[in-house]
Amino acid sequence: MDILPILSTLRRHKLTSWLLILEIALTCAIVCNAVFLIGQRLQRMDMPSGVAEHELLQIQVADVTSPSNPYARLAEDMAALRQVPGVLSVASSNEVPFGNSSSNGNIRLDPAQPERTLNATTYFGENLVQTLGPRLVSGRDLQSDDFVDVEAALKGLSTGDSKSLPHVTLITQTLAERLWPGQNPLGRIIYLTPTVGLRVVGVLDSLARPNAYDQAKAQYSMVVPLRMGADKDLSYLIRARPEDRANVLAAALVALKKVDPQRVVTMQRSFDEVRRKFFQDDRAMAGMLVGVIVALLIVTALGIVGLASFWVAQRRRTIGVRRALGATRGNILHYFQTENFVLATFGIALGMVLAYGVNLFLMSHYELPRLPGIYFPVGAVLLWLIGQLAVLGPALRAAAVPPVVATRSV
Amino acid sequence: MFAYYLDLALHSLRRNKVLTTLMVLALALGIGATITTLTVLKLLSGDPLPQKSTQLFYPQLDPYPKDQPFSRSGKKLPWLMSYVDAMNLLHARKAERQAVMAMSEVKVTPQAQDGKPFYAHGVMTTADFFPMFDAPFQYGAGWASADDESREQVVVIAGFLNDKLFGGANSVGRTIHIDDRDFRIIGVLRPWAPQPRFYALHLSGRNYGMGDAVFMPLLSARADGMTPSTVMSYGPGSDMQHLETAPSIWLGLWVQLSSTDEASAYKLFLGNYAQQQVALGRFQLSRVALSDLMSWLHNEQVVPDDVRLQAGLAFGFLLICVVNTVGLLLAKCLRRSREIGVRRALGASRGAIFAQFMVEAGIVGVAGGVLGLGFAELGLWGIRHQPAQYASLAHLDLSMFLFTFVVALVSSLIAGLLPAWRACVVAPAPQLKAA
Numbered sequence: 048m049d050i051l052p053i054l055s056t057l058r059r060h061k062l063t064s065w066l067l068i069l070e071i072a073l074t075c076a077i078v079c080n081a082v083f084l085i086g087q088r089l090q091r092m093d094m095p096s097g098v099a100e101h102e103l104l105q106i107q108v109a110d111v112t113s114p115s116n117p118y119a120r121l122a123e124d125m126a127a128l129r130q131v132p133g134v135l136s137v138a139s140s141n142e143v144p145f146g147n148s149s150s151n152g153n154i155r156l157d158p159a160q161p162e163r164t165l166n167a168t169t170y171f172g173e174n175l176v177q178t179l180g181p182r183l184v185s186g187r188d189l190q191s192d193d194f195v196d197v198e199a200a201l202k203g204l205s206t207g208d209s210k211s212l213p214h215v216t217l218i219t220q221t222l223a224e225r226l227w228p229g230q231n232p233l234g235r236i237i238y239l240t241p242t243v244g245l246r247v248v249g250v251l252d253s254l255a256r257p258n259a260y261d262q263a264k265a266q267y268s269m270v271v272p273l274r275m276g277a278d279k280d281l282s283y284l285i286r287a288r289p290e291d292r293a294n295v296l297a298a299a300l301v302a303l304k305k306v307d308p309q310r311v312v313t314m315q316r317s318f319d320e321v322r323r324k325f326f327q328d329d330r331a332m333a334g335m336l337v338g339v340i341v342a343l344l345i346v347t348a349l350g351i352v353g354l355a356s357f358w359v360a361q362r363r364r365t366i367g368v369r370r371a372l373g374a375t376r377g378n379i380l381h382y383f384q385t386e387n388f389v390l391a392t393f394g395i396a397l398g399m400v401l402a403y404g405v406n407l408f409l410m411s412h413y414e415l416p417r418l419p420g421i422y423f424p425v426g427a428v429l430l431w432l433i434g435q436l437a438v439l440g441p442a443l444r445a446a447a448v449p450p451v452v453a454t455r456s457v
Numbered sequence: 458m459f460a461y462y463l464d465l466a467l468h469s470l471r472r473n474k475v476l477t478t479l480m481v482l483a484l485a486l487g488i489g490a491t492i493t494t495l496t497v498l499k500l501l502s503g504d505p506l507p508q509k510s511t512q513l514f515y516p517q518l519d520p521y522p523k524d525q526p527f528s529r530s531g532k533k534l535p536w537l538m539s540y541v542d543a544m545n546l547l548h549a550r551k552a553e554r555q556a557v558m559a560m561s562e563v564k565v566t567p568q569a570q571d572g573k574p575f576y577a578h579g580v581m582t583t584a585d586f587f588p589m590f591d592a593p594f595q596y597g598a599g600w601a602s603a604d605d606e607s608r609e610q611v612v613v614i615a616g617f618l619n620d621k622l623f624g625g626a627n628s629v630g631r632t633i634h635i636d637d638r639d640f641r642i643i644g645v646l647r648p649w650a651p652q653p654r655f656y657a658l659h660l661s662g663r664n665y666g667m668g669d670a671v672f673m674p675l676l677s678a679r680a681d682g683m684t685p686s687t688v689m690s691y692g693p694g695s696d697m698q699h700l701e702t703a704p705s706i707w708l709g710l711w712v713q714l715s716s717t718d719e720a721s722a723y724k725l726f727l728g729n730y731a732q733q734q735v736a737l738g739r740f741q742l743s744r745v746a747l748s749d750l751m752s753w754l755h756n757e758q759v760v761p762d763d764v765r766l767q768a769g770l771a772f773g774f775l776l777i778c779v780v781n782t783v784g785l786l787l788a789k790c791l792r793r794s795r796e797i798g799v800r801r802a803l804g805a806s807r808g809a810i811f812a813q814f815m816v817e818a819g820i821v822g823v824a825g826g827v828l829g830l831g832f833a834e835l836g837l838w839g840i841r842h843q844p845a846q847y848a849s850l851a852h853l854d855l856s857m858f859l860f861t862f863v864v865a866l867v868s869s870l871i872a873g874l875l876p877a878w879r880a881c882v883v884a885p886a887p888q889l890k891a892a
Contacts, residue, residue: 062787062875062879063784063787063788063791066780066783066784066787067784069780070777070780070781070784073773073776073777073780074777076773077770077773077774077777081770084766109564109574109576111564111566111574111637112637113637147662279564311564311573311574311575311576313576324844327844328761328763328844328845331843331844331845332763332766332767335767336770339490339770339771339774342486342490342774343774343777346483346486346487346774346777346778346781347777347781349479349482349483349781350479350483350780350781350784350785352479353476353479353480353781353784353785353788354784354785354788356476356788357788357789357791357792358788360792361791361792409766412765413762413766
């Protein structure tokens with residue numbers, strides 16, 4: 048198919064051609080960036096937690112009258128939960144990955160260092176690693192004689208008595224690599240305050256923090272051997288087989304109520320719900336972006352249909368003349384298809400530049416990374432396809448124009 | 458004349474139903490998306506207290522001592538205040554009104570025999586909170602400054618809590634059980650939920666949504682062991698039970714200053730206070746800030762990024778829809794060159810042709826606006842079913858309703874300019890010859 052006659056025709060319809068090119072370009076720019084944003088969201092929603100997600104349950108209870116000894120109550124609750132049939136393991140924890148509410152600490156590698164090295168979340172509670180299920184890459188798990196009561200530790204902090212403070216910790220691989228790149232983290236010391244130094248005794252493959260908003264810092268987690276008493280902020284974590292979870296949850300609530308019938312259950316959920324809730328905004332945004340892309344492509348396609356139909360109607364006589372001079376239906380069909388392809392190509396080229404500009408703007412305003420090159424060919428193919436689909440109807444109508452039109456009304 | 462153009466335009470639109478439907482539908486989609494996102498944006502970036510916002514200020518200090526510099530976010534001042542500083546500034550009474558506050562999740566136990574306890578959003582604050590923020594009372598009133606100091610066990614409850622616990626009756630003088638203590642109700646608020654919840658910014662994770670349920674004097678609540686939702690510590694020894702002396706920031710301070718003179722005087726006072734603290738060796742830096750309500754909300758970017766991104770996206774969408782409409786209108790008008798030629802030959806001026814095509818574009822706009830309004834309602838319905846904090850607030854108000862038609866008309870008239878211009882420069886003679 049010869050492109051030159053098409054270009055010369057388009058040159059005579061500059062305004063409409065430019066409008067179509069502009070529309071395709073704008074669509075291309077927005078679609079490229081929207082697809083990129085969707086990719087970002089999906090990637091975020093896929094963030095690993097490091098825990099056995101499909102086997103975990105989280106329960107929080109609040110006591111109407113606070114127990115006289117919260118540690119005894121904790122032991123009682125944990126024992127009651129262990130008795131529930133189907134329970135594989137029980138832990139107490141101050142927080143859960145993606146749970147939003149978190150306790151964080153500033154880490155220093157040297158107690159005299161004025162500025163913190165980084166901020167990491169501190170998990171504490173009993174039996175955490177076994178229940179949550181992150182893999183121990185090296186070193187050992189926390190042992191019962193590592194544990195210290197929170198109240199005692201706080202007292203120790205203010206009095207300076209280091210005996211009542213925890214001494215060891217587990218950290219994630221990511222954190223270890225960030226603190227001591229390429230070195231063995233075992234035996235090294237992390238300072239939470241100038242007086243609290245924790246020796247790294249084990250490294251976990253992965254454990255996301257509750258407030259994992261920033262992907263780069265999502266794995267900055269440590270597990271500290273602190274024991275909390277029963278409290279409304281304390282979570283009981285239960286591990287059970289995925290198919291048992293519903294029954295185990297119901298039975299666990301009954302067991303906890305048995306310990307104190309007055310207490311209120313303030314939270315009961317599976318870890319699947321934790322993840323769903325944490326990423327709900329991302330899911331909503333991705334859904335909205337998909338909607339926008341679809342609506343945009345439809346509007347653009349309809350625009351192309353409208354303009355192409357107009358063109359075909361306008362050129363009926365020309366088409367008739369061409370047919371009378373020997374052009375086949377296929378020639379006419381291809382003519383319109385090629386014309387659309389040429390316009391789409393101009394539009395896509397302009398759209399790429401625009402897409403890049405939009406991306407630069409977004410980068411400066413919304414902390415987004417640069418648009419990867421892969422989105423350009425994807426956007427181009429998508430728009431070429433939409434263009435060809437949209438023009439097919441009008442082009443077929445053009446191909447159906449009989450040669451006899453040429454002889455009429457001239 | 459207008460009626461005639463209207464008639465012509467309607468006739469022309471009717472003649473090509475498919476094209477007309479396409480134009481209206483595309484424009485309506487763009488308008489619907491724009492109005493939906495703008496409604497949310499307007500809602501989220503609105504003024505929570507329009508009658509008072511210019512008089513309300515949020516002071517900030519840098520309370521970090523020499524050995525523990527603040528390294529959270531470099532240049533930014535800490536969001537909250539330590540107890541010592543907040544109380545010093547409160548007691549100095551240098552502003553017309555001042556109140557400190559912290560949010561807390563509290564357990565409320567109804568008095569009824571089978572009453573099940575539940576958790577509610579609580580505010581721990583001081584006396585000026587209610588008059589300063591114009592919180593409207595249904596029954597009773599707030600407490601006095603003296604009650605703060607004497608740690609009175611009094612509480613102001615929200616209307617919805619009063620409805621829930623007392624069936625909406627005047628409950629002043631009755632008691633409710635909060636976190637295992639008895640509090641005497643001294644006031645019941647009318648429905649009150651400023652959006653955004655400016656006073657809770659950085660104090661709780663909730664920037665939008667329903668109002669708080671109970672308001673208690675800070676000192677009484679703390680004496681009863683209630684803990685704030687947000688505590689940031691900058692040194693060791695941050696025991697939640699001893700926050701008053703701990704190196705922790707957990708309070709917000711708001712002051713009311715009626716004039717710019719008062720505001721600059723207060724800023725001066727704040728600066729002097731910080732310098733004094735530096736001299737005393739408590740602070741390392743003497744930097745301070747005093748932001749009025751709207752700049753505070755703006756600087757802290759209370760509107761989520763996603764919402765601004767969505768609004769931008771919707772505008773891009775509308776732009777494409779307008780370009781689309783230009784194209785389709787142009788196609789229509791070029792197709793009617795012959796008709797234009799006839800009208801011109803019969804004496805219609807260029808202006809008349811121009812007006813006729815603009816009227817046609819305007820009709821497309823109005824139709825797009827009506828349909829777009831439907832799409833916007835649909836979009837807002839969708840947002841109300843999203844899990845966002847502000848979901849339940851997403852409603853079209855009168856101004857946005859009117860704005861829809863402004864957007865529709867303006868965008869369609871802009872879209873109509875080029876085709877109408879092309880139509881009015883059509884030379885009549887060749888068109889007539891061809892006919």
